[in-house]
Amino acid sequence: MANYIVGDIQGCLDELQLLLASVSFNPQQDTIWFAGDLVARGPKSLETLRYVKSLGDAAKVCLGNHDLHLLAVSLGVHKTKPKDKTLPILEASDRDELLNWLRQQPLLLEHDEFVVCHAGISPQWTLKQAKKCAKKVAKKLRGDDWQSLIKNMYSNEPDAWSSELKGIERLRYTINAYTRMRFCFPDGRLDMGCKLPPSEVNPSEYVPWFALPSREPLSKTVIFGHWAALGGYVSEEVIGLDTGCVWGGELTMIRWEDKALFSQPAL
Numbered sequence: 001m002a003n004y005i006v007g008d009i010q011g012c013l014d015e016l017q018l019l020l021a022s023v024s025f026n027p028q029q030d031t032i033w034f035a036g037d038l039v040a041r042g043p044k045s046l047e048t049l050r051y052v053k054s055l056g057d058a059a060k061v062c063l064g065n066h067d068l069h070l071l072a073v074s075l076g077v078h079k080t081k082p083k084d085k086t087l088p089i090l091e092a093s094d095r096d097e098l099l100n101w102l103r104q105q106p107l108l109l110e111h112d113e114f115v116v117c118h119a120g121i122s123p124q125w126t127l128k129q130a131k132k133c134a135k136k137v138a139k140k141l142r143g144d145d146w147q148s149l150i151k152n153m154y155s156n157e158p159d160a161w162s163s164e165l166k167g168i169e170r171l172r173y174t175i176n177a178y179t180r181m182r183f184c185f186p187d188g189r190l191d192m193g194c195k196l197p198p199s200e201v202n203p204s205e206y207v208p209w210f211a212l213p214s215r216e217p218l219s220k221t222v223i224f225g226h227w228a229a230l231g232g233y234v235s236e237e238v239i240g241l242d243t244g245c246v247w248g249g250e251l252t253m254i255r256w257e258d259k260a261l262f263s264q265p266a267l
Contacts, residue, residue, distance in 0.1 A: 005033040005116055006253040007225040007241030010066065011042025011085060012266065013051060015251040019264040023255065027058035033109055035225035036064025036118030036179065038102075039086055041246045045070075046088040049098045061105045064118035064226065065179040072150050074099055103141050107178040108134035110220075114256065119226040120238075122177040123215035124161040124188050130218075133174040140171060159189040182227050184209050197229040210238040223254070234261075 004025065009016050025032065038052055038061065039045035052059050070086050072078050074095075080087050089095060108131060109116040121130045140149045152168050153175050165173060176190060183191040183198075183206040191206060198208050209215070210222070218237070225242040227233075232252055233240035243263065245251035250263040 002030045003033065003111065003256040004030060004253050005035060005114075005223050005239075005241065005256065007035050007243060007251065008037040008064065008228070008246070009034065009042070009048055009052075009251070010037050010040050010246040011045035011048050012245045012251060013042075013044040013048045014267055015245055015264045016048070017051075019251055019253055019262060022264070023253075023262060027055050031058055031060060033060040033111075033116045033223075034062065035116055035223060035241055036062050037066045037225060038064070039070050039089065040066035040084045043085065045084075045086050046092055046098075049089065049102065050094070053098065053101050060109050060116070062109045062117055063102070063105050063107055063179065067102055067105070068150065068153065068175065068179060071099060071103055072154075075147055075150055077151050077154075103146060106134055106138045107174070111256070114221040114223055115218075116223045118179045118224060119177070119181045120209045120224050121218065121222055122161055122173075122181070122190070123184060123209050123212040125177075126216050127218045127220065133170070134178065137171055137174050137178075156190075156192045159192070161188075179226070181209050183207060184212050186212075188212060188214060195227075195229055197231070210235075232261075234259075 038048050052061060073080050074090060107117060149171060153172055155172055158165060158169050158173050161173060180192055181190050183194050185191060186207055194201060194206055221237060221239060223239045227240055228242045228244035228247060230240045232243045241252050243250045243252040245266050248266050250265050253262045
């Protein structure tokens with residue numbers, strides 16, 4: 001019985017299946033954890049959703065920014081972009097079943113020894129706060145009024161955490177931290193714009209969220225995706241798995257029990 005965690009799939013289903021075959025993944029015994037962004041930009045987003053859903057309890061999924069954007073497009077909040085390649089999902093006979101399944105997924109997954117999320121955990125949160133905020137979003141997203149959350153989630157503000165945040169502002173900050181964050185400003189505020197690798201920015205202006213000196217200590221390793229420009233990042237405290245398969249890089253997966261890394265080049 002093994003726990004595998006994989007970075008952004010973004011519709012690269014063939015690479016995912018080759019990667020799982022390379023480790024003889026057995027859904028009857030093993031668990032595969034997905035660090036968000038199942039869909040968009042790759043060639044098989046529809047097939048990816050169907051496949052991951054078919055794995056049942058063997059698959060643990062957290063939501064990424066592209067997954068949430070798909071929900072927004074399904075509501076007409078934004079138009080479908082050809083580059084996202086998600087139109088087949090919206091035209092599929094099982095569209096509603098897939099989208100309803102997708103919105104049941106959380107922003108944060110937890111194991112006894114690690115947590116999985118798409119972009120990271122706000123450096124201003126303790127693990128207790130992180131879990132509490134994620135649960136509030138999940139409850140809203142799974143409820144009857146989920147459309148209002150999706151329609152009002154698009155903004156870069158607020159960019160700083162406060163326990164005084166309420167309503168949509170608290171939910172929006174949570175979504176941005178979990179699905180869009182890469183860098184923070186030195187004072188801990190979230191930056192939503194810069195996608196460069198840390199080596200190409202001025203460290204007095206931008207700090208990776210996981211490297212902020214004031215970051216709250218967490219008791220578990222944080223495993224995340226989202227930041228392809230990192231090219232993969234492994235430390236005792238954080239593990240970044242997005243290695244840009246959809247951009248011609250690789251799909252990367254880690255086996256938690258021995259920390260072995262596996263990769264499948266883009267086809």
